[in-house]
Amino acid sequence: MSERKIVIFDTTLRDGEQSPGASLNTEEKLSIARQLETLGVDVIEAGFAAASLGDADAIAKVAQEVRRPIIASLARATKRDVEEAGKALSKAERGRIHTFIATSPVHVEKKLKMSYDAVIDVAVDSVKLARNYTDDVEFSAEDATRSDWDYLCTIYEKVINAGATTINVPDTVGYTTPQEYYELIQYLKNKVPNIDKANISVHCHNDLGMAVANSLSAVLAGANQVECTINGLGERAGNAALEEIVMALKTRNDFYKDCYTEINTEEIHRTSRMVSKLTGIHIQRNKAIVGINAFAHEAGIHQDGVIKEKQTYEIMKPKDVGIETNNFVLGKHSGKHGLEKRLKELGYDLDKEKLLDVFNDFKKLADKKKEIYDEDLRSIIEEKFKVVPQIYKLVSLQVVSGSNTSPTATIKLVKNEEEFQDAALGDGPVDATFKSLERITYVKGKLLRYDIQALTEGKDAIGEVIVKVYFSDIDKNILGRGTSTDIIEASAKAYLDAINKALMYM
Ligand code: KIV
Ligand code: ZN
Numbered sequence: 001m002s003e004r005k006i007v008i009f010d011t012t013l014r015d016g017e018q019s020p021g022a023s024l025n026t027e028e029k030l031s032i033a034r035q036l037e038t039l040g041v042d043v044i045e046a047g048f049a050a051a052s053l054g055d056a057d058a059i060a061k062v063a064q065e066v067r068r069p070i071i072a073s074l075a076r077a078t079k080r081d082v083e084e085a086g087k088a089l090s091k092a093e094r095g096r097i098h099t100f101i102a103t104s105p106v107h108v109e110k111k112l113k114m115s116y117d118a119v120i121d122v123a124v125d126s127v128k129l130a131r132n133y134t135d136d137v138e139f140s141a142e143d144a145t146r147s148d149w150d151y152l153c154t155i156y157e158k159v160i161n162a163g164a165t166t167i168n169v170p171d172t173v174g175y176t177t178p179q180e181y182y183e184l185i186q187y188l189k190n191k192v193p194n195i196d197k198a199n200i201s202v203h204c205h206n207d208l209g210m211a212v213a214n215s216l217s218a219v220l221a222g223a224n225q226v227e228c229t230i231n232g233l234g235e236r237a238g239n240a241a242l243e244e245i246v247m248a249l250k251t252r253n254d255f256y257k258d259c260y261t262e263i264n265t266e267e268i269h270r271t272s273r274m275v276s277k278l279t280g281i282h283i284q285r286n287k288a289i290v291g292i293n294a295f296a297h298e299a300g301i302h303q304d305g306v307i308k309e310k311q312t313y314e315i316m317k318p319k320d321v322g323i324e325t326n327n328f329v330l331g332k333h334s335g336k337h338g339l340e341k342r343l344k345e346l347g348y349d350l351d352k353e354k355l356l357d358v359f360n361d362f363k364k365l366a367d368k369k370k371e372i373y374d375e376d377l378r379s380i381i382e383e384k385f386k387v388v389p390q391i392y393k394l395v396s397l398q399v400v401s402g403s404n405t406s407p408t409a410t411i412k413l414v415k416n417e418e419e420f421q422d423a424a425l426g427d428g429p430v431d432a433t434f435k436s437l438e439r440i441t442y443v444k445g446k447l448l449r450y451d452i453q454a455l456t457e458g459k460d461a462i463g464e465v466i467v468k469v470y471f472s473d474i475d476k477n478i479l480g481r482g483t484s485t486d487i488i489e490a491s492a493k494a495y496l497d498a499i500n501k502a503l504m505y506m
Pocket of ligand 2: 015170172203205
C-alpha cells in the first residue's frame with residue numbers, strides 16, 4: 001500500500017472559471033461542486049469572494065451544501081479580501097482561506113510598486129487575519145517560479161510562523177521546467193526552517209505545455225498538494241489537468257511509488273463532461289484521458305493488437321476513468337426495464353415519473369436512430385433535467401431551406417402552458433431559426449460563437465451545439481447548449497437555452 005497521500009485541490013470553479021468564456025452561474029457551480037465531492041477531491045476552491053457578490057454567494061452556497069471536502073476561497077493579501085473570504089466561508093464544515101501576494105521582481109516592482117519587506121509584512125498580516133476565521137490558511141507567493149529563491153524562503157518562513165498551514169508555490173505564467181521546479185521544491189524543503197509545519201502545494205499553468213509534468217516533478221520532490229482543474233481549464237493555456245495528474249500517479253504507481261490520491265477515478269469521465277457542458281468549452285478530441293479519441297484505436301495494426309491483448313496499446317482501462325466500452329445498449333424494441341437498468345448502471349437513479357419521461361424521449365429517439373449508445377442516454381437526461389429553468393420550451397420546429405429558396409423557420413414554443421408560434425426568414429436555416437426564436441420571446445441577442453460536434457458515431461449521431469450569445473439588455477454573454485439528431489433542432493435548443501438563461505436576469 002502506498003503511503004504518501006497527495007491532496008487534490010481542485011480550482012475549476014476559481015482558476016478554471018477564469019478561462020475566457022467559461023463563466024458559470026451559482027446553480028452550475030453548485031452542480032459541479034457536488035460532482036467534485038463525488039469525484040473525491042480533497043479541496044474545492046469555490047471562487048474569489050471579493051471579486052463579486054455572485055462569487056461570494058456561490059462560495060457561501062457551496063460551503064453550506066458540500067460538506068465533505070474543504071471549501072476554499074481565494075483572497076488577495078488585503079483586509080477586505082480576507083474578510084470577504086471569511087464571511088463567505090462562515091457556514092463551511094471546513095473552510096480554507098487562500099491568500100496570496102506576488103513575489104517576483106516584475107510583479108513586486110512594476111505591478112505592486114512595493115518594497116520586498118512591505119510585501120512580507122502584508123502577507124504576514126493577511127495570514128494572521130485569516131487565522132481569525134479559520135485554522136486552515138493557505139498562502140501563495142504569486143509568480144513564485146520567477147522569484148528569488150532565498151526571498152521565497154524568507155516569506156514562507158514568516159507566513160508559516162504567522163499561521164499558514166499550506167504554502168503554495170505557483171508557476172503563475174507556466175514558465176518553469178520539471179527539473180527546475182523539482183530543485184525549487186527541494187530547496188524550499190531544505191532551507192525553510194519551519195517547513196515541517198506546513199503542507200507544500202504546487203500550482204502550475206500550462207503556457208509551455210508542461211503544467212502536468214511540472215506538477216508531477218514537484219510531487220517527486222516532496223510536494224503533497226497539487227492544484228489542478230478538470231479538463232485543464234484555466235487562464236490562458238489553462239492549469240494542470242486533474243485527470244492527467246491523478247491517472248499518471250495511478251497508472252505509474254511503480255514510479256511514483258509512495259504516492260496515492262483519494263480520487264474515485266471512475267467518476268472522471270462524468271465530471272469532465274459536466275464541466276465541458278456547463279462551461280460550453282468542448283474537450284479537444286485527442287485530450288489525454290478525457291478526449292473522445294483517448295481510448296479509440298483507429299489504425300488496423302492497433303485494433304488487431306488490442307483485440308489480441310488490450311495491454312498492447314492500452315496502458316489504462318477505459319472503465320477506470322468511467323468510460324464504458326461495450327456501450328451499444330438499447331434499441332427500438334427495448335423496454336422500460338432495460339432502460340432503467342442501463343440508466344442505473346450509468347449512475348442515474350430516476351423516480352417513476354422521470355423514468356417515464358425519459359422513456360418517452362428514448363422511444364422517439366429510437367424511431368430515428370437504430371442503436372442507442374450511453375452518450376445518447378446521457379444527452380436525453382441532460383436535456384431533460386437542465387439546471388436552468390425552462391421558461392420557454394420547444395414544441396415544434398419546421399425549417400425550409402435549399403439552393404433556390406429563402407430559408408424559413410416556423411417555431412412553436414410553450415410558456416406556462418400557453419403556446420406561441422411565429423416564423424422568420426434568415427440567411428440560412430440556423431439564422432432563420434434564431435430569428436424566429438427572438439420574435440417569439442422578444443429577447444434579442446448577438447451570436448458570438450457557434451460550435452457543433454457529433455457526440456456519438458455514425459450518420460445518425462447526436463449533434464451537440466454550443467452557442468455564446470451577447471444580450472445587450474442585461475449586458476451579459478451567455479452560453480447555451482442543445483442536442484438532437486437534427487442539427488437545426490440542436491441549434492434551436494441551444495439558442496433557446498441561452499434565451500432562458502438570459503430571462504433569469506430580466
Ligand atoms: O496562478 C496563480 O498564481 C494563482 C494564484 C492566485 C494561486 O492562481
Ligand atoms: Zn493560477
